Amino acid sequence: MYAIRFETLETLYARGESQRNSGAHGVGWTAHAAVLDRLAANQRLARTLGWTSCAIERSGTGRFKAWGVPPGDYRRHRIPDWASDAR
Secondary structure: OOOOOOOOHHHHHHHHHHHHOOOOOOOOHHHHHHHHHHHHHHHHHHHHOOOEEEEEEEOOOOOEEEEEEOOOOOOOEEOOOHHHHOO
16 A cells, blocks of 8 residues: 655645746646645535634735634634644
8 A cells, every 4th residue: 555645735835836936838737736735625624524614815915824712712823734734
């Protein structure tokens, strides 16, 4: 059986930034899509674990981040990158 190795969200962010900085038009789209897919997967898992008010947001031109309210709390927190932690 083969183990699937997931890249961390930080690695996906770095790949996208590197590709965008290469100067080629549209090159960073695949990496950007991978970041959004990962954030959405982390958000879906958070919801199954009881998180509420989940959203993917971006401040200005910064990175997209997933936020939500964990069970038993009232403040928003960044949703962890569970997809790459489940190795």
